[in-house]
Amino acid sequence: MNIKGLEALRAFMEGGSLNNAAERLHRTQPQVSRLLAALEEEVGFPLFSRTKRRLVPTREARDFYGHVEHALYSLDEAILAGRRIRARQSRHVRILTAPHITNALLSDAVATMTLNDPGFTASIDSRSRIDIEVWLGRERFDLGITVLPLDNDSIDVEPIVTVRAVAVMRQDHPLAAKTVIEARDLIDVPLVANAPRTVMRQCVDSAFRRMGATPRIRLETPNGVVACELAARGLGVAVADGFVARSSFKPGMAIRPFEPAVELDYVFIFPRWQARTAVVDELAGLIRKAAHEEATRQLPA
Known part of the structure; x- marks a missing residue:
């Protein structure tokens, strides 16, 4: 062809x-x-x-x-x-991750690698978590970052950090006066929700089922960053991945802890079919350090 x-x-x-x-x-x-x-x-x-x-x-x-x-x-x-072989770029890493991770965890780690090692190069392919699952068997990558659950025999999985979900809204929303947002506070409140197949949406739906209630979804999107931005515009409340909320924070947005706790397990994924290089391990160490620092950072007021 x-x-x-x-x-x-x-x-x-x-x-x-x-x-x-x-x-x-x-x-x-x-x-x-x-x-x-x-x-x-x-x-x-x-x-x-x-x-x-x-x-x-x-x-x-x-x-x-x-x-x-x-x-x-x-x-x-x-x-x-x-081209890399011809240019003797042996310290190249192909990274597969979600868009918000680039800002939340990846940028500083890549910057450090670039500063410390002039021979380091990288290609970063940003895909949604759902797309990552679909593309796992097709992509050529050295290191990936995603959220569990994930079931694929072609990869090795290593934990990075566990992050809690948060509630996101505009600063003048009535619920912003609370220090912690509970699931029952969201009954009959317009929500900006993630798409049904996403991990975050499944967790929210489960919380409402336990209360015998139905979420009042005003807007729906598969993109967590978009959900946070819409919530910050006053169009509803979003229950979001803590990393997603932090990476999309801007003036006028309020982020509050959410209860009951919804925990999201971030993991590295490595292709089983290829040997892991020292530069991949070095980069993974920097990302893990950044993830732990970000997870323990105080939420913006």
């Missing part, structure tokens, strides 16, 4: 239009259009519907793109690996 056609599909799906795809590939629109037409002929099913002179991806195209994205990601990794 023509790689250039697959790259054209990726550029179109990421850019959303022929014009943006052409800019990404440094080609003309007619060139990209021909690549996509040739790919469509090669796969044997429609990739686009033509509506008002616009290309709209078909459902088959979106399904196919999931495989294309993975294949091109692996190709990109192979190309980068070759």
Whole structure:
């Protein structure tokens, strides 16, 4: 299958239009259009519907793109690996983590490694926890950070730290006057909730079931940072991972301890199929230290 056609599909799906795809590939629109037409002929099913002179991806195209994205990601990794070998970059670490972890735990550790070791390099792939589970068998990574539960025979799991959930709201919310928010305080209170498949949402639903109550969900999102930001705008109360809340803190936001305690176990994940290098262990040590410091830091007022 023509790689250039697959790259054209990726550029179109990421850019959303022929014009943006052409800019990404440094080609003309007619060139990209021909690549996509040739790919469509090669796969044997429609990739686009033509509506008002616009290309709209078909459902088959979106399904196919999931495989294309993975294949091109692996190709990109192979190309980068070759460049690193040529440049003798033997101290490279591929990191797989959730977006909020980069700010909460990873940035300082990577900065320290970069400062202390001029030969250190890293690539950081940020994905949601749900996506990490899906991608575990496909990704090439050296070190990952996620939250339990996780069941995968291809990885080794090591604990980092346990973090408690917190309640997030705008500073002038009536509940912000309390020093601790209890689950019963949230009965009939509009909530900004995580999506049903997330660990945080499952914990919240469980707390309400034990009270024989139903959460009043006003807004729902799979992204914990978005939930905290919406709660800070006064659109409801969010029960959030403590690291997520801290990493998204801004003026006007109130963060309070939440009871009964909801504990989230952060862990390292390492691929079982490859030997762990000294630089990976060194970076993991710095991340673990940062995690323990962040977990014991006092909540913002």
